Amino acid sequence: MxxxxxxxxxxxxxxxxxxxxxxxxxxxxREAVRIADDFEVLSHPIRLQLLDVxxxxxxxxxxxxxxxxxxxxxxxxxxxxxxxRAAGLIEREKVGLWAYYRVDRTALATLRKRLTDTxxxxx
Amino acid sequence: MxxxxxxxxxxxxxxxxxxxxxxxxxxxxREAVRIADDFEVLSHPIRLQLLDVxxxxxxxxxxxxxxxxxxxxxxxxxxxxxxxRAAGLIEREKVGLWAYYRVDRTALATLRKRLTDTxxxxx
DNA sequence: GGACTATATTGACAACCTTCGATATAGTTA
DNA sequence: TAACTATATCGAAGGTTGTCAATATAGTCC
Numbered sequence: 001m002x003x004x005x006x007x008x009x010x011x012x013x014x015x016x017x018x019x020x021x022x023x024x025x026x027x028x029x030r031e032a033v034r035i036a037d038d039f040e041v042l043s044h045p046i047r048l049q050l051l052d053v054x055x056x057x058x059x060x061x062x063x064x065x066x067x068x069x070x071x072x073x074x075x076x077x078x079x080x081x082x083x084x085r086a087a088g089l090i091e092r093e094k095v096g097l098w099a100y101y102r103v104d105r106t107a108l109a110t111l112r113k114r115l116t117d118t119x120x121x122x123x
Numbered sequence: 124m125x126x127x128x129x130x131x132x133x134x135x136x137x138x139x140x141x142x143x144x145x146x147x148x149x150x151x152x153r154e155a156v157r158i159a160d161d162f163e164v165l166s167h168p169i170r171l172q173l174l175d176v177x178x179x180x181x182x183x184x185x186x187x188x189x190x191x192x193x194x195x196x197x198x199x200x201x202x203x204x205x206x207x208r209a210a211g212l213i214e215r216e217k218v219g220l221w222a223y224y225r226v227d228r229t230a231l232a233t234l235r236k237r238l239t240d241t242x243x244x245x246x
Numbered sequence: 247g248g249a250c251t252a253t254a255t256t257g258a259c260a261a262c263c264t265t266c267g268a269t270a271t272a273g274t275t276a
Numbered sequence: 277t278a279a280c281t282a283t284a285t286c287g288a289a290g291g292t293t294g295t296c297a298a299t300a301t302a303g304t305c306c
Binding site for chain 3: 044046072073074075076079080096097098
């Protein structure tokens, strides 16, 4: 009972060029990088913990509070805060020697919408 | 007109320990890593483009199609497909010499819900 | 069988990211 | 003024990630 006839060879013969030109992404490389950056900033556990602490403490969270909340040293906390700030997700208010951070809830809502819209298209 | 009285020193004096123990993250390090991993897999432009192509071509997308859709070489395409598959976002069906990939829309919807829920808590 | 093809894996290299000690900056207190 | 404090920045070390040429694997065709 050996199969002599072509097995289920997927409607296409060997060597036959198979690539539809229609099979391109709707995203340009530039757009794809932009969306990837959105996800990137959220893809680190320390940054997620920092955002979480800021989100559940309206205003008034200083760096020493944040430092106590995550398992890395102060320069690393400052580094991640800088990235979050560069992404526009948090804001800083300096008072004397202290720096108080807060989430920008509007920016976060906008980001959430962008990411959700992206994922909706995939599923 | 020099200010002699304490400037707006933010209700706390220098050297006074400022960290509320109440200011902890609701996420354990382990949970934070898990959520970060969710974002991580989506944080690369090539992977986003691959997902996009797969999402708009129901089933039947072979690697050579995908290779034509993104600006990297075949081994790199295989590499990213492997990561997407490890994350459970896509599936592979092998037919003879070809490999056909498709998105797992259920998995993507689940991921979207997890990520959205996370972001809702922040904003 | 032998020549050929599609995809996966390996291994090397470069680029990037994370972390921290040390230091700089700038404000406070006395 | 000098001693002290909170945060930011610098620079180096180590780790991870992305990429590709080369090769391996496994299937097809004649």
